[in-house]
Amino acid sequence: MRVIGLMSGTSHDAIDAVAADIVQRADTLDVAIAGMLSRPYPATLRAQLLATLPPNTTDIGAVCRLDTAIGQEFAATAEAANNEFFDGTAELIASHGQTVFHWVAEGAALGTLQLGQPAWIAQRTGLAVVSDFRARDIAAGGQGAPLVGLxxxxxxxxxxxxxxxxxxxxxxxxxxxxxxxxxxxxxxxxxxxxxxxxxxxxxxxxxxxxxxxxxxxxxxxxxxxxxxxxxxxxxxxxxxxxxxxxxxxxxxxxxxxxxxxxxxxxxxxxxxxxxxxxxxxxxxxxxxxxxxxxxxxxxxxxxxxxxxxxxxxxxxxGLPSAAKEAAAFAVLGFLTVHGLDGTDPGCTGAREASVLGAITPGVNGFPRTERPSVAPRQLTVVGHGQA
Missing domain, CATH: 3.30.420.40 (ATPase, nucleotide binding domain)
Structure with missing residues (x-):
């Protein structure tokens, strides 16, 4: 499956996109990195984003406007990566979005908020989008982070x-x-x-x-x-x-x-x-x-x-350091649409492993996939000389 993984981290500086061709063979995931690109946030949008982050205060209108603007930037980045690395043949987008708040009290994660409305991504690319990865793990009693653990x-x-x-x-x-x-x-x-x-x-x-x-x-x-x-x-x-x-x-x-x-x-x-x-x-x-x-x-x-x-x-x-997190979310998106767990409870502290995220349908609806008979136990990065 050809997946575009999208990620913007806690530096709030750019959107990273990784094009990954992912295949499960028995209990192994083969991940071929076709390419990656990074698009800085427009200066005005970045300033607006930073202005909403703690310890600043904000209002719900600003959150709504950011959700739209960030979603549009993620959509443009996904389209660019799909065209450049897959000639427009990607099958799925996996978007982490932009974290603006992670609610932790007395050591427990109680909620999390990532902006970047996935409907804009689905509308522009025509592809189904997996997003909102963290909330399910928190609902299962986990920290919701770091999701790169699995x-x-x-x-x-x-x-x-x-x-x-x-x-x-x-x-x-x-x-x-x-x-x-x-x-x-x-x-x-x-x-x-x-x-x-x-x-x-x-x-x-x-x-x-x-x-x-x-x-x-x-x-x-x-x-x-x-x-x-x-x-x-x-x-x-x-x-x-x-x-x-x-x-x-x-x-x-x-x-x-x-x-x-x-x-x-x-x-x-x-x-x-x-x-x-x-x-x-x-x-x-x-x-x-x-x-x-x-x-x-x-x-x-x-x-x-x-x-x-x-x-x-x-x-x-064999895995470019700048590509790892976006590649990880491409893999998590792949796992989600195949009905496979995206967490290890020992890593997040959850009561149980969970299938992560929500799926926004593309122009052809939801991806047509079958759940593999076994969950993956190993992952290899192929096409990039491993040590």
Missing amino acids: FDLLWLNGRQGHTAGLNIGGIANVTVTGDHPSAFDTGPGNALIDAAVERLSAGTEFFDHDGTRAARGTVDDSLLKTLLAEPYYRKPSPKTTGKELFNAAYLERLPPIDPDDLVATLTALTAHTIADALATHSPTEVIASGGGTRNPTLLTMLRERLGHAKLRTSDEL
Whole structure:
């Protein structure tokens, strides 16, 4: 099945689209990545989106307008990816949408909201759309995140040693494989770094390009110790967080500090919290993806903190790091239309596994598929030299 996976993460900067040809053979999913593209949000739309996010307040009219505008941008991105990589022959769209709020209270996820009305995608492409992936897991008692957990378990199954998957987006999350798998958000990935750079540059920069600012700065050990006292880091998994906590306002409580030292310290915070979260699981290798892999200063700090665990990027295993999350949602969409569970309860904390999402019909209605006789137990990325 030819699937377009769509994703915009907690950096709120662009929509990523991955074209994936997915086939299940016995208990293995073969995923061939035909290509990927990334389309930045128009500046005005991004500004409107950021203005609705915590700690800002908003109104229901603004939410409605964003749901439409983001849906239209996702639709245009899906159409572009379908035309470029599948010559218009895609069969399904899987859209994560744009998270604007993840409601967590006393460690339990109670609700979640992703914008990007799927009807606009279905109308423009003519294809059925799977969307609203997270709500079903929350209804089953899970955290609703990180939903990349099942993808990681299938993809990393069979690797020697004890492997952890890591995604460093706005928020960083890990999946730990083994007899008792686990998946959870470790804390800020790029969120606080990006917020600091945007503030320090008066809005002319949105991230620490190549980790240059952090490399110039010096980590303030006293400030780092204060930041590490954040209660979230000591909560047991499964757990989730987001920009409801780690946002620009989080920086306002910090004392004055040299700009580059601030970025260096926040970069060290990300490295420390990821490594500390993984320490109790003792992985032998960590496979990283996401925007944070393009920050060499962060990766250097993380390698130093991980000790004996080998840090690699997903590119080394044949899966482009920028494509992983959108590819994961393409797979989740495939599972949904085939009636297969998209979660592992051990990863999300749900009472049971669930078939995820809602399906918006395309011009020909719903996809015509049959439920496979067995659920997949492994996933391979084909056509991209694996290690």
